[in-house]
Amino acid sequence: MGAGLAGQRVRIGGWVKTGREQGKGAFAFLEVNDGSCPGxxxxxxxxxxxxLSDVVSTGTCIHVEGELHLPPEGVKQKIELKVKKVFDVGTVDAGKYPLPKTKLTLEFLRDVMHLRPRTNTISAVARIRNALAYATHTFFQKHGFLYVHTPIITTSDCEGAGEMFQVTTIISEAEKIEKELKENPLPSETDVAAAELDVKEKGEVITQLKSSKASKEKITAAVTELTKAKEHLSKLNERLKLAERCRVSGGIPKKDGKIDYSEDFFARQAFLTVSGQLQVETYACALSSVYTFGPTFRAENSHTSRHLAEFWMVEPEIAFANIEDDMNCAEAYVRFLCQWLLDNCYDDMEFMTKFIDKTAIQRLVMVANSKFHRITYTEAVAILEEAAKVRKFENKVEWGIDLASEHERYLTEEKFKAPVIVYNYPKAIKAFYMKVNEDNKTVAAMDVLVPKVGELVGGSQREENYEVLRDRILELGLPLEPYEWYLDLRRYGTVKHSGFGLGFERMILFATGMENIRDVIPFPRYPGRADL
Structure with missing residues (x-):
């Protein structure tokens, strides 16, 4: 690569990976990378x-111009740059630089979040992540989907799990009030009495002016003075009320013993979204095929290698589509992503295969070229029960359970050795919006299972019947009021529709073979950590 460019004069910029002085200090060899590829x-x-001493340290940034040459025969490089001119150098104190040339663990790199993109592994993951994002938009745009930006702040809980981050200004407002009351003394009873007397006297002045048929200008001026006096009295009373609130509840507004959210920023409880699905459905019920792709949040106190508090979801929604259409779309999309990496990101995938997971490329090839096996949940449980006779699962297998990761991975990695779609799950373990099947025991839900990560995609046909959906919301103990708009989609011109969600970081784990989800997102958020 690059040998055909020999003789050209070029300008390059990048960061020194390794550097060494040679020829008794006459020149230096630098390995420079600009982040565009692993090489x-x-x-x-x-x-x-x-x-030379200013450019050889690992981490140094250089911006130079020079001539490309073919190196001597027998060396691994295909091309090298002989520098003729140096424009800029960002030096590094080698003794203090947190990323020495030695091999660093991914755990260590999480403590230097701002510098870890300079490492080979994290930069390769970043390019793969970028390629998968580009592939996502390419796939859906190519198939006529409209990209919809759904809100990050929401008032509805899509999953009904309640593990949501609350968005509120009540606490900061209470702190402001407390600080203000400390800095400015409260009005005394005398101050309030004087203000009340002032209002009374100014009111009497207006009465006198009117009875003496004074000019309009005089009456207007007196009314202005009365208004000012009333505002002053109102402020004094408001401060007394706030002081009482601080004394009783630390400045938090309350009504009937509960927090009064009508005084919050949005005049109601608000949260960070757990999914854009419900909102994007409003556009599917008007524009047919749509998708959203953005960050979602779960306040789940989980410390596993598979969970994040902030992660990205790809969520298409398709009008006039049933569960089979949904499965077809999910299968085509996942296969497209795998093929895209093989076609457009092969050098980074070779790096991951060499240093992270020897089966990474092989796994992509297998999924890109496989027909996904489709089995019902009931069939999946039967297969797992049979397997449990000869092997031990940590989680008990029986009809009605939510399949654990070990069950999902057994099906895809051992039983079928290929991607698997499990569909028609028990109604009791799925969300309220999923289409209830004719047996009234299962819903038209499906999960796509792949090797390495288990569940990659979760989706369903949505319940389009107003009465059934309303009953499901009540059955699960959820309040109707936040979902009235969602029910409206069924009241007015309801349409059969389906959709799914793909956990973007899980797709990156699957593709790269990385073990911890915290290493495939640029700025991981998890319990106890929200750096930068």
Whole structure:
């Protein structure tokens, strides 16, 4: 690669991966990378062009111009750059730089979040993540889907799980009030009495002016003075009320013993979204095929290698589509993503295969070329019960359970050795919006299971019948009021529709073979950590 460019004069910028002085300090070899690919460019800097000790340290940033040459035969480089001119150098104190040349653990890199993109592994993951995002938009745009930006702040809980981050200004407002009351003394009873007397006297002045048929200008001026007096009295009373609130409830507004959210920023409880699905359905019920792709949040106190508090979801929604259409779309999308990486990100996938997971490329090839096996939940349980006779599962297998990761991985990695779609799950373990099947025991839900991660996609046909949906909301103990708008979609011109969600970080785990989800998102948020 690059040998055909020999003889060209080019300008490059990048960061030094390794550097060493040679020829008794006459020149230096630098391995430079600009983040565009896993490969480095060998750069030769001579001592009479620039001070070598300032450019050889790992992490140094250089911006230079030079001529590309073919290196001597027998070396691994195909091309090298001989520097003629140095524009800029961002030096590094090698003794203090947190990323030395030695191999660093991914756990250590989480403590230097702002520098870890400079490492080979994290930069490769970043390029793979970018490729998968590009592939996502390409797939849906190519198939006529409209990209909809759904809100991050919401008032409805899509999952009904209640594990949501609350968005409120009540606490900061209470702190402001407390600070203000400390800095400015409260009005005394005398102050309030004087203000009340002032209002009374100014009111009497207006009465006198009117009875003496004074000019309009005089009456208007007196009314203005009365208004000011009333505002002053109102402020004093408001401060007394706030002081009482601080004394009783620390400044938090309350009504009937509960927090009064009518005084909050949105005049009601609000949360960070757990899914854009419900909102994007409003557009599917008007524009047919749509998708949303954005961050979602779960306040789940989980410390596993598979959970984040903030993660990204790809959520298409398709009008006039049943569960089979949904499965077809999910299968085509996952296969497209795998093929896209093989076609457009192969050098990074080779890096991941060499250093992270020897089966990464093989796994992508297998999924890209496989027909996904489709089995009902009942069939899946039967297969797992049979397997449990000869092997031990940590989680008991019986009809009605939510399949655990070990069950999902057994089905895809051992039983079928290919991607699997499980559909028609028990109604009791699924969300309220899923289409209830004719047996009234199962819903038209489906999960796509793949090797390495288990569940990659979860989706369903949505319940389009108003009465059934309303009953499901009540059955699960959810309040109707926040979902009235959602029920409206069934009241007015209801349409059969389906959709699914793909956990974007899970797709990256599957593709790269990385073990911890905290290493495939640029800025991981999890219990106890929200750096940068």
């Amino acid at each position: 480095n460019l060998q750069v030769i800097v001579e001592a009479d062009v620039y001070k």
